[in-house]
Amino acid sequence: MTDKILLSHGSGGKLAHDLIQFSFLSAWANPILSRLDDAAVIEVKGRLAFTTDNYVVQPIFFPGGDIGKLAVCGTVNDLAMVGAIPHYLSLAFIIEEGLSLNDLEMVVNSIKQTAKTAGVDIIAGDTKVVNHGCADKLFINTTGIGTIPSGVNISGHHARRGDAVILSGTIGDHGIAVLSQREGLDFTTELKSDCAPLNGLVAEILGVSTNIHCLRDPTRGGLASILNEVAEQSGVSIRIEESKIPVREEVSSACDMLGLDPLYVANEGKLVAIVDPKDTEAILEQMRKNQYGQNAAIIGEVGEEHPGRVVMKTRLGTSRIVDVVVGEPLPRIC
Amino acid sequence: MTDKILLSHGSGGKLAHDLIQFSFLSAWANPILSRLDDAAVIEVKGRLAFTTDNYVVQPIFFPGGDIGKLAVCGTVNDLAMVGAIPHYLSLAFIIEEGLSLNDLEMVVNSIKQTAKTAGVDIIAGDTKVVNHGCADKLFINTTGIGTIPSGVNISGHHARRGDAVILSGTIGDHGIAVLSQREGLDFTTELKSDCAPLNGLVAEILGVSTNIHCLRDPTRGGLASILNEVAEQSGVSIRIEESKIPVREEVSSACDMLGLDPLYVANEGKLVAIVDPKDTEAILEQMRKNQYGQNAAIIGEVGEEHPGRVVMKTRLGTSRIVDVVVGEPLPRIC
Numbered sequence: 001m002t003d004k005i006l007l008s009h010g011s012g013g014k015l016a017h018d019l020i021q022f023s024f025l026s027a028w029a030n031p032i033l034s035r036l037d038d039a040a041v042i043e044v045k046g047r048l049a050f051t052t053d054n055y056v057v058q059p060i061f062f063p064g065g066d067i068g069k070l071a072v073c074g075t076v077n078d079l080a081m082v083g084a085i086p087h088y089l090s091l092a093f094i095i096e097e098g099l100s101l102n103d104l105e106m107v108v109n110s111i112k113q114t115a116k117t118a119g120v121d122i123i124a125g126d127t128k129v130v131n132h133g134c135a136d137k138l139f140i141n142t143t144g145i146g147t148i149p150s151g152v153n154i155s156g157h158h159a160r161r162g163d164a165v166i167l168s169g170t171i172g173d174h175g176i177a178v179l180s181q182r183e184g185l186d187f188t189t190e191l192k193s194d195c196a197p198l199n200g201l202v203a204e205i206l207g208v209s210t211n212i213h214c215l216r217d218p219t220r221g222g223l224a225s226i227l228n229e230v231a232e233q234s235g236v237s238i239r240i241e242e243s244k245i246p247v248r249e250e251v252s253s254a255c256d257m258l259g260l261d262p263l264y265v266a267n268e269g270k271l272v273a274i275v276d277p278k279d280t281e282a283i284l285e286q287m288r289k290n291q292y293g294q295n296a297a298i299i300g301e302v303g304e305e306h307p308g309r310v311v312m313k314t315r316l317g318t319s320r321i322v323d324v325v326v327g328e329p330l331p332r333i334c
Numbered sequence: 335m336t337d338k339i340l341l342s343h344g345s346g347g348k349l350a351h352d353l354i355q356f357s358f359l360s361a362w363a364n365p366i367l368s369r370l371d372d373a374a375v376i377e378v379k380g381r382l383a384f385t386t387d388n389y390v391v392q393p394i395f396f397p398g399g400d401i402g403k404l405a406v407c408g409t410v411n412d413l414a415m416v417g418a419i420p421h422y423l424s425l426a427f428i429i430e431e432g433l434s435l436n437d438l439e440m441v442v443n444s445i446k447q448t449a450k451t452a453g454v455d456i457i458a459g460d461t462k463v464v465n466h467g468c469a470d471k472l473f474i475n476t477t478g479i480g481t482i483p484s485g486v487n488i489s490g491h492h493a494r495r496g497d498a499v500i501l502s503g504t505i506g507d508h509g510i511a512v513l514s515q516r517e518g519l520d521f522t523t524e525l526k527s528d529c530a531p532l533n534g535l536v537a538e539i540l541g542v543s544t545n546i547h548c549l550r551d552p553t554r555g556g557l558a559s560i561l562n563e564v565a566e567q568s569g570v571s572i573r574i575e576e577s578k579i580p581v582r583e584e585v586s587s588a589c590d591m592l593g594l595d596p597l598y599v600a601n602e603g604k605l606v607a608i609v610d611p612k613d614t615e616a617i618l619e620q621m622r623k624n625q626y627g628q629n630a631a632i633i634g635e636v637g638e639e640h641p642g643r644v645v646m647k648t649r650l651g652t653s654r655i656v657d658v659v660v661g662e663p664l665p666r667i668c
Contacts, residue, residue, distance in 0.1 A: 006662070012555025013659030036567065037489050038415035038550065039385035041482060044378065051373035052424035052477055054462045081372035090386035090477050094428070124477075128388045130666060134470040143386055143424050143458075143477035148375060155371050216372065221346025233370065325347030328340070332464060 005099040010129030023105060024125060027112040032088075032123040040123040042088060044147060049084035051075060052143040058332040060107065060138050062181040064174075064192030065268075067140055068110035070334060073197045073268055074219065075142040076118045080202040081215045081271065083154040084146030089115065090124035091142050096135040107138065118197035120144070151210060158213040159234035163302040164280040166273045168201065168287055169194070169295040171223050172251040175265035175333050180254065191250045194292075196269030201290045208286045211276030218270055219334055221325050224263040226272060227310045228324045235307040240300030240322070242314045263312075264325050266333045274302060339433040344463030357439060358459060361446045366422075366457040374457040376422060378481060383418035385409060386477040392666040394441065394472050396515040398508075398526030399602075401474055402444035404668060407531045407602055408553065409476040410452045414536040415549045415605065417488040418480030423449065424458035425476050430469040441472065452531035454478070485544060492547040493568035497636040498614040500607045502535065502621055503528070503629040505557050506585040509599035509667050514588065525584045528626075530603030535624045542620045545610035552604055553668055555659050558597040560606060561644045562658045569641040574634030574656070576648045597646075598659050600667045608636060 008015040025034060032040050053074050060067040072089065079086040091111065095104070115122055173194040180191060198217065205212060214234070216226040223245070231238050247262050255262050269292055275283050280298060287293035310322040342349040359368060366374050387408050394401040406423065413420040425445065429438070449456055507528040514525060532551065539546060548568070550560040557579070565572050581596050589596050603626055609617050614632060621627035644656040 007665045008660070008662040010554075010665070011659055011662035012553070012559045013662070015660070016555075017658065035489065035491070036563070037491075038412040039383035039418060039478075039480070041416060042382050042384060043380070044382055045380075046377070048376050048378055048479075049373035050376060050422065050424065050458050050479065052426045052458045052475065053460045054426045054428050054475060056428060056462045056464050056468075058464075058468075078372040082375055084373060088384065090384065092386045092388045092475050092477075094388050094390060094473055124384050124386045126387045128390045128666075129662075130390050130392075130470060133467070134390075134392075134666075135473075136464065136468040139428055139469075139473070141386065141388060141426050141475035141477070143426075143475070144373075145382075145384065145479070146373070155369065157369070157371075219346070220344075221350075225346050229370070324351065325345055326342070326349070328342040328345035328347070328463075331341045331344070332462075332468075 003101050005095050005097060005101060005104065005129055007097050007129050010127055023108055027108045028122040030121045047148040049079045049082045049146040049148055051078040055140045055334060056332050057178060057334050058136060059181055062178045062193055064177055065195035066107055066110050067138055068107035069114045070195050070268060071140040071142045072111055072114040072118060073195050074334060075144040076120060076197045076199055077217045079144045079146035080199040081217055082148060083152035083206060084148045086118060086120045086144055086146040086199050088123045088145045089120050089142050091122050092126040094135050094139040095129045096137050097129055097132045099137050118199055152206060154212055154215050156214050156216060156230045156233040159230050159236050159274045159302050160213060161236060161302055161304045162277055163213055163274045164277050164298050165238060165240060165300040166275060166284055167245065167297055167299045168271045168293045170246040170248050171267055171270060172247060172262035172265035174268040175330050176251045176254045178333050179330060194267055194269035196292050198269065198271055198292060201292050204290055205283050205286050208282045209275065209279040211279045212273055214274040216272050218267050218272060220266050222264040222266055224322045225324055231310050232308045237303040237306045237309045238300060239303055240312050242312055244297055244299045246295045246297055260329055263322060264329060337435050339429050339431060339435060339438065339463055341431050341463050344461055357442055361442045362456040364455045381482040383413045383416045383480040383482055385412040389474045389668060390666050391512060391668055392470060393515055396512045396527055398511055399529035400441055400444050401472055402441035403448045404529055404602060405474040405476045406445055406448040406452060407529050408668065409478040410454060410531045410533055411551045413478045413480035414533040415551055416482060417486035417540060418482045420452060420454045420478055420480040420533050422457045422479045423454050423476050425456050426460040428469050428473040429463045430471050431463055431466045433471050452533055486540060488546055488549050490548050490550060490564045490567040493564050493570050493608045493636050494547060495570060495636055495638045496611055497547055497608045498611050498632050499572060499574060499634040500609060500618055501579065501631055501633045502605045502627045504580040504582050505601055505604065506581060506596035506599035508602040509664050510585045510588045512667050513664060528601055528603035530626050532603065532605055532626060535626050538624055539617050539620050542616045543609065543613040545613045546607055548608040550606050552601045552606060554600050556598040556600055558656045559658055565644050566642045571637040571640045571643045572634060573637055574646050576646055578631050578633045580629045580631055594663055597656060598663060
């Protein structure tokens with residue numbers, strides 16, 4: 001017996017078989033996964049959403065989550081951002097030889113719990129092991145399938161002049177929590193990643209309005225990046241107000257100290273909804289009832305002049321252009 | 335300008351945007367991918383097949399293919415092994431900082447060509463970059479969706495006593511080709527990986543028989559492993575004959591020299607079909623008409639005694655149990 005992952009755990013042989021049977025299948029058991037054919041077989045109908053993400057966060061355990069929780073939430077959230085109900089995930093590991101089996105077990109259980117919370121089944125998987133030094137502990141890919149209810153038509157291309165920009169809560173929590181853990185910073189001891197599945201929140205706001213035009217979760221690149229993407233895709237400008245954007249005190253101080261701008265720091269449990277102004281209040285009220293939307297706020301609106309541009313009114317009353325990030329201030333945050 | 339991948343290529347910022355626009359989108363262009371929403375939206379109906387694989391082959395270029403071709407073929411083949419028609423792939427990169435942009439471009443083009451040959455579209459993607467030394471050049475995840483024609487019901491659970499075991503061609507070509515490249519062996523100069531999309535071949539044999547019970551592609555762990563899996567899943571025994579299994583001279587000599595058994599060496603363009611004996615000849619004849627099935631042969635049959643056991647009649651006339659692999663003789667072959 002071994003307490004570490006060996007190359008043979010990825011060989012397609014006996015150790016791989018045992019890892020799949022006694023760890024993965026026993027945690028994620030469902031009748032589709034348990035068939036273990038080369039592909040899972042499912043029955044679905046209508047419009048499907050399909051999305052993929054690799055997770056390479058370092059460290060793999062951080063305040064408020066771990067790489068397993070992140071891998072489920074991140075992909076569930078990408079499905080939710082086109083208004084889909086997430087159903088199925090595939091899960092593929094790249095493991096560095098020498099990873100402790102105990103750490104892997106913790107990640108496997110975290111995946112189980114988060115998948116249960118989000119209401120998704122893991123129906124396909126793969127495990128590769130690479131030599132020590134050829135990866136960094138554990139990388140995960142999750143790819144998801146969801147169904148889009150009829151009448152729902154949400155896209156980054158659908159922002160329109162006059163739409164309100166609603167943010168579901170504070171920004172920067174995930175990025176700063178991971179960074180603090182990685183660098184051993186101690187001025188953020190209370191801060192946790194906001195990592196959470198947002199499909200429930202999305203279903204609830206879709207229940208009160210059919211006029212939600214765009215949804216985006218501001219992960220890598222932060223709020224600034226997704227606003228720029230939407231401005232470009234929809235050919236509109238977006239104007240936001242700094243004073244309206246909720247930022248935790250700890251995130252704000254950490255950013256000041258580290259020379260970071262919270263607008264560019266990753267979130268894993270927040271969304272931006274760009275909505276018809278006539279439904280803004282109803283959506284905001286509904287959002288605030290959900291545990292992940294308590295601090296929701298209207299942070300700006302969509303305009304037409306200078307298509308592709310995002311402008312922020314600062315606390316000082318001046319205006320500045322919020323550009324896309326050029327370097328990589330926070331690598332391996334997700 | 336840079337000729338190498340930087341961390342910022344994975345930041346969600348400007349360099350990442352340019353890489354996606356000018357490299358990935360221009361190579362793989364299709365209207366679904368080009369939307370660049372958080373999830374792709376597709377219309378599908380009926381029974382779907384869904385499968386995922388990580389590819390970590392080392393080196394990333396080898397005789398007969400590269401990691402990009404492999405990533406498309408491997409996932410297309412897993413869909414084909416449940417009788418599905420492959421339609422869509424997601425493609426997610428983990429890139430080591432410092433990878434040459436030229437190498438990445440070659441892989442991107444290889445993906446384009448192979449996807450075209452296999453008739454699949456890449457509709458979702460992700461790119462992560464990790465620091466130098468935290469990955470080994472390039473890892474790829476592909477996850478695929480296919481549709482299963484009505485009446486097709488293929489599974490490793492469906493092998494029945496009396497079924498014939500057909501192998502579509504020579505074994506061990508991929509594993510030995512990759513190993514030779516990696517170790518600089520020069521006695522296999524003519525040998526190429528068999529890496530190929532098998533969905534055409536599968537569609538053709540499904541055209542001549544509705545009595546194909548199982549299909550498997552003998553990748554990691556080789557022919558021995560997939561026969562053991564099917565024997566276990568179907569609760570049957572499988573008897574094969576060594577003299578009937580096609581092995582190239584070069585593979586055979588390389589295996590002798592390296593102490594490897596070709597039964598355990600990976601293939602990436604071969605399949606095993608377990609079929610009703612009354613259709614064996616029709617299927618074999620059809621298979622041999624396809625470029626990837628020219629050397630197809632009946633290599634054994636399914637029995638009932640000792641469920642889960644695979645037995646081989648050797649060239650010497652004796653019988654031996656063909657067990658699952660225990661160690662990992664050939665890491666990172668796929």
